[in-house]
Amino acid sequence: MPSKEYRQRLIEELVENEFISTQAEIAEHLGKRGIKVTQATISRDVNELRLVRLPAGNGQHRYRSTPLAAQEDVVGELKQRFRLFVRDVDRGDNLIVINTDEGHASGIAYVIDKLDREEIVGTLAGQNTILVIVRSEEMAQEILEEFEALFE
Amino acid sequence: MPSKEYRQRLIEELVENEFISTQAEIAEHLGKRGIKVTQATISRDVNELRLVRLPAGNGQHRYRSTPLAAQEDVVGELKQRFRLFVRDVDRGDNLIVINTDEGHASGIAYVIDKLDREEIVGTLAGQNTILVIVRSEEMAQEILEEFEALFE
DNA sequence: CCTTGCTCGGCATATTTATTCAGTTTAGCC
DNA sequence: GGCTAAACTGAATAAATATGCCGAGCAAGG
Known part of the structure; x- marks a missing residue:
């Protein structure tokens, strides 16, 4: 059973390499890799990983890992x-x-x-x-x- | 009439100096300074300023300005x-x-x-x-x- | 085996944020 | 002035995110 920790690694990797704008999308991507979780769980992961939904300015958004600054x-x-x-x-x-x-x-x-x-x-x-x-x-x-x- | 630009400056200043966790709070603060706008406008401002809602990890959130990182x-x-x-x-x-x-x-x-x-x-x-x-x-x-x- | 106390995650929902639509103002420009 | 296009915003609502509650699983201790 792939643990929570493994899932969170995948999430970090995902937002680094793909243009992800909603938590539902994250859940979808994970689904393709065989991990089935709901948006609620992603929300909690996002919180723990301190990911951030960065506005692109043009109305789009992208999740990113927390800028250190x-x-x-x-x-x-x-x-x-x-x-x-x-x-x-x-x-x-x-x-x-x-x-x-x-x-x-x-x-x-x-x-x-x-x-x-x-x-x-x-x-x-x-x-x-x-x-x-x-x-x-x-x-x-x-x-x-x-x-x-x-x-x- | 204080313009949009002025309002956005105040917002930048606000999130820098206060612990702000929702857009409604921003609207409230602005209200105290005599600027009456709705959350919808704040949402648009947040987008243009590329502010970010950073999870504190403990379930709290704080708006912050986007670092260049x-x-x-x-x-x-x-x-x-x-x-x-x-x-x-x-x-x-x-x-x-x-x-x-x-x-x-x-x-x-x-x-x-x-x-x-x-x-x-x-x-x-x-x-x-x-x-x-x-x-x-x-x-x-x-x-x-x-x-x-x-x-x- | 049975508790107790934890972590985890789903479901339903509350909260928060983004967007659509329409009305108003503003800035040219003739 | 009057006309038009663009910028701006509020109200209502859609979309997205956070969370209360509960049950499942697991470990330690009795």
Whole structure:
């Protein structure tokens, strides 16, 4: 039984890649992939994912994932993205390596940058890997533990 | 008679400074300031201003102005940011170094990642410096020239 | 096995938002 | 002025979204 979490991943992916303007459409798309849910459930998902219905200006609308700039809570945002998209976190010396679902690396790296942590020199993002460069090995270990805590 | 434009300015200001969750509330606030309009008009304003109803996660909602992060036109976005915030671009071997105004590095690096260019391995952003790692020296030269063209 | 307490999701409906239609105002332009 | 086209808006309503309530399923503890 594909869980709620899996469904929400699909929804994120859907709104990223298709022009979706109503929740009914989301339900329809999911239906094609074998997931049968009602609009009510989508509404709750949209709420939890903090998706947003962005007016195109011409009277059309498109669902989008929350633009970070509108977020108050960067840590909360990071936590959410970790839970949804991060597969693994590891460390070597003063480098932390984060493995994510395909295509999500730069988005998450951006949020990490926004944390604005003194200990972090910078981030390097590829397709599904983020390299976080920390000033010292000790600091890296601390940051690593913080990141791991985000999964809870 | 305060025009539509004035009303829309007030709306922008309202959603920035108050926790507003419905269009009816906006109409109410405006009413207190002597502007009497119906929800229908607010709906049209919201559309033109591209405001967004952001779920707070706990079941509450708040209207917010649309951050540029939801832009479709990545190249246009990059061009704008280059003109505004980039001070210098240079290259060494397969590395491009971009010098920006303080604090803008990670934002611009994020946009560069969004370009999704095959030649670019990844970006590393500090406070005011971006390192763009390119697959080969030749590719780096080409990308460099593209970046320089963004200033024109 | 039986509770209790949770999470999840459907159904029905309340709430909120978008749009249609029509009336009014505004801005040219002769 | 008078005429026309476009911009603007309210009232009513359609469309879309959020939510109260309930039942199903599941896990922990007794």
